[in-house]
Amino acid sequence: MHSGHLLLEEPIRMVSILKPSKASFFPAMTKIVGTLGPKSRSVEVISSCLKAGMSVARFDFSWCDPEYHQETLENLKTSIKSTKKLCAVMLDTVGAEMQVVNKSEKSISLQAEAQVVLTPDRGQEASSQILPINYDGLAKSMKKGDTIFVGQYLFTGSETTSVWLEVSEVTGQDVVCTIKNSATLAGSLFTLHASQVHIDLPTLTDKDKEVISTWGVKNKIDFLSLSYTRHAEDVRQAREFLSKLGDLSQTHIFAKIENIEGLTHFDEILQEADGIILSRGNLGIDLPPEKVFFFQKSALYKCNMAGKPAVLTRVVDSMTDNLRPTRAEATDVANAVLDGSDAILLGAETLRGLYPVETISTVGKICAEAEKVFNQDRYFKRTVKYVGEPMSHLESIASSAVRAAIKVKASVIICFTSSGRAARLIAKYRPTMPVLSVVIPRLKTNQLKWSFSGAFEDQLPTHLWESLFTINARQSLVVRGLFPILADPRHPADSTSASNESILKVALDHGKAAGVIKSHDRVVVCQKVGDSSVVKIIELED
Ligand SMILES: Nc1ncnc2c1ncn2[C@@H]1O[C@H](COP(=O)(O)OP(=O)(O)OP(=O)(O)O)[C@@H](O)[C@H]1O
Ligand SMILES: CC(=O)C(=O)O
Ligand SMILES: [K+]
Ligand SMILES: [Mg+2]
Numbered sequence: 163m164h165s166g167h168l169l170l171e172e173p174i175r176m177v178s179i180l181k182p183s184k185a186s187f188f189p190a191m192t193k194i195v196g197t198l199g200p201k202s203r204s205v206e207v208i209s210s211c212l213k214a215g216m217s218v219a220r221f222d223f224s225w226c227d228p229e230y231h232q233e234t235l236e237n238l239k240t241s242i243k244s245t246k247k248l249c250a251v252m253l254d255t256v257g258a259e260m261q262v263v264n265k266s267e268k269s270i271s272l273q274a275e276a277q278v279v280l281t282p283d284r285g286q287e288a289s290s291q292i293l294p295i296n297y298d299g300l301a302k303s304m305k306k307g308d309t310i311f312v313g314q315y316l317f318t319g320s321e322t323t324s325v326w327l328e329v330s331e332v333t334g335q336d337v338v339c340t341i342k343n344s345a346t347l348a349g350s351l352f353t354l355h356a357s358q359v360h361i362d363l364p365t366l367t368d369k370d371k372e373v374i375s376t377w378g379v380k381n382k383i384d385f386l387s388l389s390y391t392r393h394a395e396d397v398r399q400a401r402e403f404l405s406k407l408g409d410l411s412q413t414h415i416f417a418k419i420e421n422i423e424g425l426t427h428f429d430e431i432l433q434e435a436d437g438i439i440l441s442r443g444n445l446g447i448d449l450p451p452e453k454v455f456f457f458q459k460s461a462l463y464k465c466n467m468a469g470k471p472a473v474l475t476r477v478v479d480s481m482t483d484n485l486r487p488t489r490a491e492a493t494d495v496a497n498a499v500l501d502g503s504d505a506i507l508l509g510a511e512t513l514r515g516l517y518p519v520e521t522i523s524t525v526g527k528i529c530a531e532a533e534k535v536f537n538q539d540r541y542f543k544r545t546v547k548y549v550g551e552p553m554s555h556l557e558s559i560a561s562s563a564v565r566a567a568i569k570v571k572a573s574v575i576i577c578f579t580s581s582g583r584a585a586r587l588i589a590k591y592r593p594t595m596p597v598l599s600v601v602i603p604r605l606k607t608n609q610l611k612w613s614f615s616g617a618f619e620d621q622l623p624t625h626l627w628e629s630l631f632t633i634n635a636r637q638s639l640v641v642r643g644l645f646p647i648l649a650d651p652r653h654p655a656d657s658t659s660a661s662n663e664s665i666l667k668v669a670l671d672h673g674k675a676a677g678v679i680k681s682h683d684r685v686v687v688c689q690k691v692g693d694s695s696v697v698k699i700i701e702l703e704d
Contacts, residue, residue, distance in 0.1 A: 170535050183531065189215035191596065191643040192529035193505035194522055195252065195473060197222055197316075199513030203234040205241050207518060212247040214522040217639040220387065220507065222254040223370070224261075225315060225351045228377045235381055248646065250384040250636035252416070253377070255370040257389030258363035260354035261296045262312060262347070264288040269348040272325050272341045280310070280327075280337040280354075295354055301335045303359040310339060311447050315351040316510035318479040322346060355447055358422050365389075365396040366403060375407055382409045384636045387439055391417035392424050397434035412633050416473065416640075420444035425457060432464055437471040437640065439507065446476065462502040466541075467548045469590035471504040471641045478508070478525060482515035487524060495525055499532035502541075504589075504642040538568070538594050545591060555695065559688060560587035563697045567593055567686040570699055574598055574678050576669050578662070578689040582634040582646075588688065589641045596678055600669045601635040602649040647672050662689055670702070 168174055196216040202208060208219075219238050221231045235251065242249050263284050264270070271290055272278060278291060282298040293312065304310070306329055313324030323346065327339035365388065366374075374386065388400050397417055404410040414436035419425055421444060432438060440461055446454055458474070465472035477495050478487040487495070498506060506525055512518040546561060553561070567575045575597045577585045585599035635646035649665050666687060673679035681704050688697050 189526040190529040195507040196512040197509050198234050202512045202518040205237045208241040210519040212245045215526040218250045220252040224256045250639045252385040253383045254387040255389045258361045262352040263294045267350045274344045299362045309357045311355040314349050387416050394430035394434040421448045439473045442476040466502040473505040474498045474503045475507040481521045482510045495528040496532035559695045563688045564591035564593045570684045572686045573683040575686045589643045599646045
């Protein structure tokens with residue numbers, strides 16, 4: 163991966179671009195989040211998605227009921243077992259989303275230049291003249307000349323399935339609009355986006371709370387994707403809510419920045435959240451087109467410097483119906499990697515697209531190519547400078563591990579971790595080689611007295627096993643470059659040298675079996691020995 167590293171800033175012989183890339187065990191260091199839905203819920207398709215490189219599955223509760231999503235999740239579990247590929251689960255909330263209520267589900271034709279009325283009167287049938295909506299306060303926030311966008315959920319930007327409206331008049335609770343382009347709205351769910359207005363709906367709705375405390379708790383979700391996060395307070399409230407739900411106190415919250423309000427409060431939101439989703443679907447229509455790249459680059463930079471994972475959405479819309487992305491999309495994916503994304507989120511492409519598996523593998527291949535020309539050296543220096551001095555011990559250990567690994571051309575970095583924090587800090591310095599994070603159980607003091615030589619699994623209830631260890635492992639599945647391995651549960655987190663050595667051996671064997679570590683390779687190991695954190699370089703013999 164790191165050998166033969168090219169830099170875009172250096173002269174590149176054009177023919178070198180044509181050299182076929184070697185197949186590698188890891189599809190890419192950049193992660194892929196796939197939204198599961200009608201076209202991606204069978205065991206067969208999900209298994210192929212996992213093999214193609216999906217490492218987080220997103221369940222979007224904007225549409226369909228919990229039973230539907232549960233069925234899909236059961237299929238995901240079956241697929242994980244049979245493919246032996248780890249996959250994290252992300253619950254995406256509805257939040258302050260405005261929706262058109264179309265009970266009959268008939269398609270609606272809208273003609274350019276004609277008028278259509280948006281009304282909160284949900285007793286009315288949706289038609290070409292009237293569109294009932296789920297929000298009562300729209301008229302209050304709109305004025306003549308404002309723009310509103312209505313489209314099929316996860317619209318792909320095609321003029322024929324989504325429509326731009328211009329407000330011509332507000333009468334009482336109704337908003338009368340002029341249709342700017344002809345379109346046919348088909349399907350059961352259309353969302354509504356009014357540019358740059360505050361929508362007076364809660365970020366975590368009652369329906370969201372209900373879904374989280376039932377479906378979320380039952381399935382011990384790894385990530386909560388908090389739609390329409392507008393303030394840091396939204397994240398604090400969501401965390402407070404999760405903290406009361408037992409296992410979910412460890413769930414990571416990813417704030418979705420999807421409108422100008424979220425963008426304005428970006429810094430404070432980043433401080434509170436565990437990660438950020440740059441929701442370009444919505445944000446891309448809230449922002450003037452010429453400003454979208456600016457937000458992307460500055461938000462990714464801030465996430466990188468904070469060492470928090472950043473997920474970018476809406477990269478290959480056209481692959482919803484096509485086997486190849488457009489040239490612009492293909493370039494966009496690569497730029498997302500160069501700009502610093504940890505993961506790419508696929509929405510319509512995997513949910514209802516015709517080629518979910520091909521989309522994942524195409525995006526993965528583009529990411530892998532872009533990673534090769536990522537200027538790690540410049541990034542590393544910039545990050546060290548940003549962090550400043552004195553560095554915390556752990557940050558210094560993490561950055562030194564990455565530096566050492568690059569200097570000795572190590573094939574992997576192995577990091578021992580319990581919560582995953584140490585591994586994420588290493589990933590922050592964007593090593594060019596994979597980081598195998600060995601997630602080791604941390605036990606409460608009374609549990610430490612147990613004897614672990616015997617049948618550990620019998621003593622620790624399954625639910626504790628899952629919530630204590632695997633959630634920390636799965637949460638690294640969204641971070642660029644991190645590949646978790648679960649340590650044998652019989653090794654508690656006491657970091658005695660005997661257990662350290664045996665776990666290291668297991669990790670090395672795992673790396674060899676996976677093909678990332680070969681004979682005579684150098685490996686950098688980051689672990690605690692007694693009370694000291696150490697970085698060591700080992701050279702393998704056979
Ligand atoms: N169980 C373990 N055995 C050996 N080394 C460990 C273990 N857990 C963490 N380390 C190492 O200890 C050092 C300090 O890591 P840290 O204590 O932050 O661990 P963490 O589990 O990642 O995070 P946290 O302590 O915040 O839960 C790092 O070098 C890390 O690799
Ligand atoms: C994924 C999503 O919600 C968006 O891009 O807006
Ligand atoms: K949603
Ligand atoms: Mg959105």
